[in-house]
Amino acid sequence: xxxxxxxxxxxxxxxxxxxxxxxxxxxxxxxxxxxxxxxxxxxxxxxxxxxxxxxxxxxxxxxxxxxxxxxxxxxxxxxxxxxxxxxxxxxxxxxxxxxxxxxxxxxxxxxxxxxxxxxxxxxxxxxxxxxxxxxxxxxxxxxxxxxxxxxxxxxxxxxxxxxxxxxxxxxxxxxxxxxxxxxxxxxxxxxxxxxxxxxxxxxxxxxxxxxxxxxxxxxxxxxxxxxxxxxxxxxxxxxxxxxxxxxxxxxxxxxxxxxxxxxxxxxxxxxxxxxxxxxxxxxxxxxxxxxxxxxxxxxxxxxxxxxxxxxxxxxxxxxxxxxxxxxxxxxxxxxxxxxxxxxxxxxxxxxxxxxxxxxxxxxxxxxxxxxxxxxxxxxxxxxxxxxxxxxxxxxxxxxxxxxxxxxxxxxxxxxxxxxxxxxxxxxxxxxxxxxxxxxx
Numbered sequence: 001x002x003x004x005x006x007x008x009x010x011x012x013x014x015x016x017x018x019x020x021x022x023x024x025x026x027x028x029x030x031x032x033x034x035x036x037x038x039x040x041x042x043x044x045x046x047x048x049x050x051x052x053x054x055x056x057x058x059x060x061x062x063x064x065x066x067x068x069x070x071x072x073x074x075x076x077x078x079x080x081x082x083x084x085x086x087x088x089x090x091x092x093x094x095x096x097x098x099x100x101x102x103x104x105x106x107x108x109x110x111x112x113x114x115x116x117x118x119x120x121x122x123x124x125x126x127x128x129x130x131x132x133x134x135x136x137x138x139x140x141x142x143x144x145x146x147x148x149x150x151x152x153x154x155x156x157x158x159x160x161x162x163x164x165x166x167x168x169x170x171x172x173x174x175x176x177x178x179x180x181x182x183x184x185x186x187x188x189x190x191x192x193x194x195x196x197x198x199x200x201x202x203x204x205x206x207x208x209x210x211x212x213x214x215x216x217x218x219x220x221x222x223x224x225x226x227x228x229x230x231x232x233x234x235x236x237x238x239x240x241x242x243x244x245x246x247x248x249x250x251x252x253x254x255x256x257x258x259x260x261x262x263x264x265x266x267x268x269x270x271x272x273x274x275x276x277x278x279x280x281x282x283x284x285x286x287x288x289x290x291x292x293x294x295x296x297x298x299x300x301x302x303x304x305x306x307x308x309x310x311x312x313x314x315x316x317x318x319x320x321x322x323x324x325x326x327x328x329x330x331x332x333x334x335x336x337x338x339x340x341x342x343x344x345x346x347x348x349x350x351x352x353x354x355x356x357x358x359x360x361x362x363x364x365x366x367x368x369x370x371x372x373x374x375x376x377x378x379x380x381x382x383x384x385x386x387x388x389x390x391x392x393x394x395x396x397x398x399x400x401x402x403x404x405x406x407x408x409x410x411x412x413x414x415x416x417x418x419x420x421x422x423x424x425x426x427x428x429x430x431x432x433x434x435x436x437x438x439x440x
Contacts, residue, residue, distance in 0.1 A: 035337040041244075041260075042333030042367075043326060045237040053287075054214040055107075055325065061206045062107030063314030066114060067306065068199040078117035078125075091124035092160035105129030106325075106404060107317050110411045119412070120168030123420055126408070128160035130398045140374055140394065148387060151435050152394050159395060159427055166423050171416065198301055205294050212287040217280050220248055224268040225261075232272065246379070257379075321407050328403025332367045345383030351436030353429065359389035360428040363397030364421055365405075373397045388436020396428035 026032050078087050105126060113122040137156075141149020219235035223245065233245040236258050243266070246258040271277050279286075298307060344362055348355040368376070377390050385393075400421055409417040 031337060035334040038337050039330045039333035041237065041239050041242065042336070043330050044239045046326075046329045048240075049217075049238065050214070052213075054210070055322070057206065057210040057213055058105070058107040059314050059317050059321070060310075061203060061210065062111035062317045063310050063312075064199075064203050064206060065108065065111035066313045067310040068202060068302070069115065069196075078112060078121040087118065087121040088124050088161050088164055091121040091164060092128045092157060106321060106407045106411075110317060110321070110407075113411060118168060119171055119174070119416065120164040122164075123167040124160045124164030126420070127163045127399045127424065128156070144374065144378055144381065144390065145387075147439050148391055148394070151391050151431075155391065155395050155431050155435075159399075159424070159431075162427060163420070163423050167416070167420060170419055202294070202297055202301065205290055205297070209287050209290040209294060212279075212283045212290065215280050215283040216276060218272070218274055218276050220272040220274075220277075222270045222272065223266060224270075226265055226267045320410050324406035324410060325403045328401065328406045329367060332365070332402050336366070345380045345385040348380075348389035349384045349386055351386045351388040351433060353433055355386060355389045356392045356429045356432035356436070357425070359385075359392040359432060360396040360425045363393040363395075363428065364400040364425050365402045366397060367401040367403055368397050386436055387439050388432040388434075390432075391435045392428040392432030395431055396424055400424050 027036075078091065108129070109122060109126045112125065113119070117125075137149055137153045140152045217235075220232065221235060222230065222232050224230045232248045234248045235243055236246055237244040241263055243261050243263060244258050245261055271281075298310075302310075339362070344359075348359045363373075373394060377385075377393055380393070381387070381390055405417055405421060408420065412420075
């Protein structure tokens with residue numbers, strides 16, 4: 001079958017996998033039925049709350065990176081031959097600006113990698129984007145304890161450097177070949193030699209739009225049911241007709257297991273006031289103003305040809321990433337029914353290597369939206385999870401997920417994807433074990 005290229009074989013096995021699942025899936029099993037419902041519930045929540053405010057802006061940013069930033073600029077600051085201290089510092093601290101989930105940082109990672117960034121700095125950015133942001137560190141310390149908050153802050157920044165350095169070392173021969181290729185004499189690939197400040201300002205404003213459009217929703221609300229009962233809950237997920245709620249105490253702790261409620265049974269939802277909630281309520285007004293500025297600058301600074309190139313690049317990224325993201329979210333939702341939180345907590349109740357490794361694996365495959373890893377970890381701690389595995393989960397979880405892996409594989413290939421995930425899991429396991437030994 002010489003007519004089958006590597007890409008065609010991937011498509012074939014994808015079709016084969018879908019066929020096997022559809023053929024053998026035991027739909028009569030109650031757990032399977034519940035898993036399918038939960039998969040669609042998570043998928044709908046993702047579509048309603050993350051696609052438009054988060055994934056779509058990120059795709060446009062990726063398209064802008066490819067279309068408006070010159071290849072020489074990317075290579076100068078993030079390429080395999082760039083100054084190592086500068087490249088890894090820029091890539092690693094980017095998470096302080098981007099408060100996004102592992103899926104949303106992917107288009108930007110793909111953009112800079114495609115433009116010639118070295119695999120080390122690119123992977124540092126890939127890890128740091130969702131793993132490091134000021135709000136995540138603050139909430140971790142406030143909800144989970146000062147020790148875990150500090151350990152997460154130090155661990156995440158260090159991880160971003162180490163992950164990138166390990167990836168660069170493991171694929172150093174390929175990086176050396178890349179250096180020889182990218183520094184061959186060639187003309188600027190940018191349109192019309194635009195000043196770097198224009199492209200940087202334009203993309204920076206788009207990133208600022210993303211920060212506000214995807215602003216974290218605390219989801220803490222006083223809810224009054226139609227039967228007259230009231231309570232304060234953390235709204236985990238919201239779909240068209242349901243809310244997944246978890247009881248929330250005045251001390252800022254979740255106090256019970258999450259349950260699904262139908263909106264038709266709820267009379268009133270009153271968000272608990274906070275600065276974060278206030279910004280969330282007006283996020284689209286702020287993002288709208290920034291978006292108008294972006295549109296004006298786009299037509300003022302760039303030609304019709306350049307804008308068309310931007311749209312084509314954005315569409316290419318969408319075709320690559322969106323099917324994989326949605327497929328991965330669906331699978332995660334389905335699997336979550338078979339590994340409930342109290343079961344996971346029981347398996348990671350000690351600070352052994354195996355417990356930390358299991359926490360890292362669960363974190364690596366499960367999908368965490370921005371900052372949702374904190375209340376989930378708090379529940380696991382209450383169910384009996386040890387502090388070491390809790391840190392391992394926090395270090396591995398936000399930066400990696402099954403949807404994330406599927407897209408990374410499409411960008412870098414299976415070998416580099418396996419290496420990236422393995423490094424994150426191993427480092428998280430070791431860090432959790434050391435931290436658990438210190439604090440216990």
